[in-house]
Amino acid sequence: MNDESYDVRIWEIMKRKGRKPTVRWVVGGVLPPFRRTFSTVPLADGFRSKLMVATNRGEPFSLTDGLPLSWEREAPGPPEPTPEAPTWYRHALKYCDMKWPHAAANSRSGIAEALAVVTAALIHEDQSDAPEPQTLRDALYGWAFNPPKRAQEPTPEIAHAIDWIEDASVSLADVAKPAVIRQALDAVALTMEGKKAATSTFSRKRAILYNALEYAVELELLDANPVDKVKRARPTYQEAVDRRVVASPSQVRRILAEVKKSRPALVAFFGCLYFAALRPAEAVRLRPENCHLPKRGWGYLELTGSSPRAGSAWTDSGNTHDDRSLKHRSEKEVRTVPIPPELVALLRWHLDTFERSKDGRVFRSVRGGPLSESLYGHVWSEARAVALSEAVAATPLAERPYDLRHGGVSLWLNAGVGAPEVAERAGHSVNVLLRVYAKCIDGQAHVANQRIQDALERMVDPEPVEPTDAEGEAEPGESDEPG
Structure with a gap:
């Protein structure tokens, strides 16, 4: 392996109150930087100047000690933490x-x-x-x-x-x-x-x-x-969805109607979160070729990945969104989600009415890039406040766009769709599905109450039977119960 590099960057002298001045420089892009500490600023500046001269001459530097190869090996400065005892x-x-x-x-x-x-x-x-x-x-x-x-x-x-x-x-x-x-x-x-x-x-x-x-x-x-x-009590983590966030179809439709008035280009986006129970990052990634939209009846979406927002500082591409595979699935795995005629119509209308993003996505930001969470979150919040009464708007009901997905999955479960099918459409395992949405399955309490009531009405206490002379009467203080 080559132990030298011409790529050298020399930083400004670090001067701290109460501390000795320090010269720091990087060789070959390898971090953390090399460091030399000196008793005075002039000494530090002199050493830094020597490094600058060697750099300007185009001399190679050692990746081991950071010094120009032309220099005689010098005694090292204050020791850094060794690999055997790092901080x-x-x-x-x-x-x-x-x-x-x-x-x-x-x-x-x-x-x-x-x-x-x-x-x-x-x-x-x-x-x-x-x-x-x-x-x-x-x-x-x-x-x-x-x-x-x-x-x-x-x-x-x-x-x-x-x-x-x-x-x-x-x-x-x-x-x-x-x-x-x-x-x-x-x-x-x-x-x-x-x-x-x-x-x-x-x-x-x-x-x-x-x-x-x-x-x-x-x-x-x-x-x-x-x-x-270390024995430390771990907090209990509640994964279950709060059933109070689950909106009914009529409530969702009222909010979508308000979205259509203020920002019609986002109606189909929110429709995907509810009617197809997509994660927002999956809907952001959606492209026309993923949408199979017949003129009549049910269609389906083929999901090939998601685009969660992470910030440009954390992605390899420098974009704000990170294009990746579906959650908990391999890179090339596809998830097919059947969609009802109502969503088919919304998507057909959207594709006929609005432009794609610069890279061909179905939904776009104002400037043509991927749809941003801040934009659709703001639009949803304003439409929800108008569509719902003040009392209902003060509750957690459909408070976040992600709650539309919770509403869609809950609707499927309450409609009697089998858990394996719901899990496949939603991109969950069956175990996670039932654990997360257990409290959102309605209608079971009424059935249970009726069964209990029926049992109470059927089961009548039998008439007490008086003991006969043949059987004998229990003596005072004796019990009929087995000892």
Whole structure:
């Protein structure tokens, strides 16, 4: 393997109050950067100038120590944490880099968020010159744990925060201590505002922390995962859909009528969420060739993928939406969803009336790109407020566009469609379907009540039978019950 590179970027000298000036530079795009600390700014500036001269001459630099190959090997500066004893921050960087190439955009963002929360919590005590919490979060979430961003020179504020966390981060060996790992678990249980996090958020972040420590075990940096040693009550995670969000067909149609008045190009989009129970990301990905729309009767949609919004900082393409396979399905797997004549008519009308997006999608944003969550969420909120009474609008009923999918699946189940068929159309497993939508199946209580009532009316207590002389009477104090 080639151990040299001509790709060298030299950063500005890091000057921090109460700390010695530090020169940092990157060779071959490999991060974290090389560092040299000096007692005075002139000494640091002199060393940086030598690096600049070698760069301007086009000299190759070593990927091992970061110095020009023409230089005699110098004694290294202050030692960095070694691979045998890294800090938590350095290990978290390595874990992030390992996960990034194979993770979906939203997963990348989730990993960065969890690692940022944990890293900010796992620091030595009595740290002076600490950055503002929001600046530290921006440095960790938006730069350190985003490899493409990390390849760019940070702003002075971000650089200061990163330099601070380099010194403040506890060692990975310390994380193995029960008190420290409990500190990390407490951090993922709270929001940035210090409030209790949702159970789903806690579970997701805890899983990332656990996986990062499993990676340390894999690298033989830890003997065992320290999370297993800490007994901490896990919050109960309620997956079931709140039945209060499920709207009736007439309520959905009233809201769609208001959408048609204000933003007619979105009526068919919301129709796909309800009548076909699509996830919003699946409807965003829909193309005309996926729509089979006969003039009469039922049609069907062939779903080949989804386009969840993740943000351009987390996608490989730099687009805000991440085109990927269907949820929990392989890359080339297709899901077929039959659609009723009402949705067939809506889609036929939409395709005849409105333009496609720039890349050929059925639904588009105002500027022609993929339909954005902020746009359709705002339109739905306004139409819902007009279509529903004030009292109903104050409830969770169809509060979010995603609740249309819940309404569609609940409608199918209550219509008596078998769970395997509903699960296939909705893209669930049967187990998940019944667990999530168990509380949304209506009509069963009435049937159960009637059966109980019938039983109560049929079962009449028999007349008491007086004991005969032959049978004998029980003596006082004796019981007829077996002893």
